[in-house]
Amino acid sequence: MELKLYNSLTRQKQLFEPIDAKRITMYACGPTVYNFVHIGNARPAVVFDTVYRVLRSVYPKVIYARNITDIDDKIINKSNELSIDINVITKKYSEAYFDDMQALNTLTPDETPYATDHIPEMIEMVQALVDKGHAYATDSQNEADKGHVLFSVPSMPNYGELSKRNLEEQEAGARVEVAGYKQYAGDFVLWKPSTDNEPGWDSPWGRGRPGWHLECSAMIKKHLGDTIDIHAGGHDLVFPHHENEIAQSSCANDGKALANFWMHNGFINIDGEKMSKSLGNFRLVNDLLKQYPGEVLRYVILSAHYRSEQNFSKELLDSAWRTLDTVYGFIRGIDPQAAILNRTGEGYKALLDDINTPVAISELYRLAKAANQAQGAEQQSLMAELAGLADILGLLQQDPEQWFTVARGDDQLTTEQIEEQIQARQQAKQDRDFAKADQIRQQLLDAGVVLEDSREGTQWRRA
RNA sequence: GGCGCUGUAGCAAAGUGGUAAUGCAGUGGACUGCAACUCCGCCAUCGUCGGUUCGAUUCCGACCAGCGCCUCCA
Known part of the structure; x- marks a missing residue:
């Protein structure tokens, strides 16, 4: 090593x-x-x-x-x-x-x-x-x-x-x-x-x-x-x-x-240009944090190799946020496991090779996806390895449930309101009043809440 | 003028002398009451032109296009 x-x-x-x-x-x-x-x-x-x-x-x-x-x-x-x-x-x-x-x-x-x-x-x-x-x-x-x-x-x-x-x-x-x-x-x-x-x-x-x-x-x-x-x-x-x-x-x-x-x-540029006072294109971390979770910023920074230049843009941040949503979605509802660093894993090996975080991140994604599909002991083992790698990257440190349900930016609806609506929709579905059910779902979607149905019930997340 | 960097799919981003990871987006299908989530599949010959090589995106050269430092700066 x-x-x-x-x-x-x-x-x-x-x-x-x-x-x-x-x-x-x-x-x-x-x-x-x-x-x-x-x-x-x-x-x-x-x-x-x-x-x-x-x-x-x-x-x-x-x-x-x-x-x-x-x-x-x-x-x-x-x-x-x-x-x-x-x-x-x-x-x-x-x-x-x-x-x-x-x-x-x-x-x-x-x-x-x-x-x-x-x-x-x-x-x-x-x-x-x-x-x-x-x-x-x-x-x-x-x-x-x-x-x-x-x-x-x-x-x-x-x-x-x-x-x-x-x-x-x-x-x-x-x-x-x-x-x-x-x-x-x-x-x-x-x-x-x-x-x-x-x-x-x-x-x-x-x-x-x-x-x-x-x-x-x-x-x-x-x-x-x-x-x-x-x-x-x-x-x-x-x-x-x-x-x-x-x-x-x-x-x-x-x-x-x-x-x-x-x-x-390397440097960070904004929309292809160097940040400078004359261009007025400085992006303060403080301001960005009002619009994005800190983890999204960290993810974006680590998604490029540290020595290369990186171009910051809204599209990049939004894309990173969607990726994190997917990853947290993979592990949502799975029991977390104590971190075990796999020193022979691809992610860790990449980090030892001049801090290749983009590769480590792709491995993080792979592990989360695999854990999502696995069961029992295999799933536990994948989750432990995932946690081990995530700890070094300083990513995925939140409870997935929280990640999806904590209000984002200008979200208006409270958790209680959302769950009330979901109940109402559930009733409508049981009554086979799909028009009403869809209407509720659309209203929630308009308010930035996405519903995910499954056999176990309805899960929701803010988008 | 000196020192140096970059150019890979719509966007982002790894990588290797033997025909290019991964994510986002897109798209075909499965699942679904319809969706969302998820799952299966599709989607690039690596700036241009030469050279070396059995073979180059990966090495060398030239060129083109961006960019940084040389003044405060992450």
């Missing part, structure tokens, strides 16, 4: 070999909390939650950390814009994030470090970089430029390893305005000065705040170690974010690798 993962660093799928099989360490870049998160933020959360679940099925202990970025210029801007204290904003949106992620059935990471709780660690790392000649404080001659500390990219010979970038070759097409205080165009900020009305912390270079990349490096070192097994995030973070994290950590830790495996998820 081997786990293979695609490693962005080597650009190939390779056998996952942990540093310490008794303690797996994994870090995923979390959100900057200045707004509700959109579906694109949900993808890494769901994907790496699944990776976490797979790892836990293989190894006895996995430490998964996902940070909250609660100090950032975007947050400061929002704070100024709305004249609301920055802490109020970060509290509100970090809580909203946790709620959304729970709706997507992601497990709570073992560590949720906040950037602002790690200022001393960050300062310490900057100091180490300065001491080792990998960083420099800007000249204090010019008052405006004073107080910056920059990472010196030329001080690191193998800079660019992750993104395979050669800074010289990029200059031709790059439109980066180079700040005057930089010694080299590619140098990036470790520490920047804060004005009096900006949040800041005292440091050897004056009152200021950390640069974007620094927190991850500092928090990884503190909570997980100098070198971790897996570092994950969205594909767009490869450069510059992760590249710079590597530079900081590696140089601060005397050349040790920051992570052995780098995993990056």
Whole structure:
């Protein structure tokens, strides 16, 4: 039983070999909390939650950390814009994030470090970089430029390893305005000065705040170690974010690798276009949850391989919902069984092969369908295997009866009303008044309730 | 200019050097008072053109069409 993962660093799928099989360490870049998160933020959360679940099925202990970025210029801007204290904003949106992620059935990471709780660690790392000649404080001659500390990219010979970038070759097409205080165009900020009305912390270079990349490096070192097994995030973070994290950590830790495996998820587009503010096509998880169960969103995300791009659309969501209806329909009324993971099953094997969730999901469907048709011990065994696979995918965690009967969106009828109507229809059928029976059924259908007759009676579900 | 990705049925999405999983939709049939559910069946030669090979959707090359990063970004 081997786990293979695609490693962005080597650009190939390779056998996952942990540093310490008794303690797996994994870090995923979390959100900057200045707004509700959109579906694109949900993808890494769901994907790496699944990776976490797979790892836990293989190894006895996995430490998964996902940070909250609660100090950032975007947050400061929002704070100024709305004249609301920055802490109020970060509290509100970090809580909203946790709620959304729970709706997507992601497990709570073992560590949720906040950037602002790690200022001393960050300062310490900057100091180490300065001491080792990998960083420099800007000249204090010019008052405006004073107080910056920059990472010196030329001080690191193998800079660019992750993104395979050669800074010289990029200059031709790059439109980066180079700040005057930089010694080299590619140098990036470790520490920047804060004005009096900006949040800041005292440091050897004056009152200021950390640069974007620094927190991850500092928090990884503190909570997980100098070198971790897996570092994950969205594909767009490869450069510059992760590249710079590597530079900081590696140089601060005397050349040790920051992570052995780098995993990056592909983007989510909306109706064929990238989500962007100018297009106004952001899909907030919070809004989508008003129309779809969280499980539908999770299912959609896992129905494509995590490295490929995925196009979100209403059609995709509706289709996923119908599929889940079918699957829950298969197991509705069957006694649930304690989960037993079939480690030689196709679904689990697919997950071990670079987290191939689409194949695992098709196996989930196959098992549910087979359970629907089986009887007795065979059925129990299929249900146990189904539960085992479903647990790793974080799907099918609801009671099927609930899945079908909990009101969806704008449903008007209560369960009691529906069952009353079903009784009335039953009577009409017994009286062989089919016209009336059909009329009741149609009325219910118009109200979003589908009836399913069987020898045992009438079952209903919301559609 | 540099780095990189994608192109498989109406939609979604796996996959393999030996004629392509799966889901949704559609469709034929069974079941049903009629439906719904369910069951049985049908529905693609894998962007184009070359090359390698006994054989390619799968390898190589070119081309076409999309797209991402290089600036905040999941």
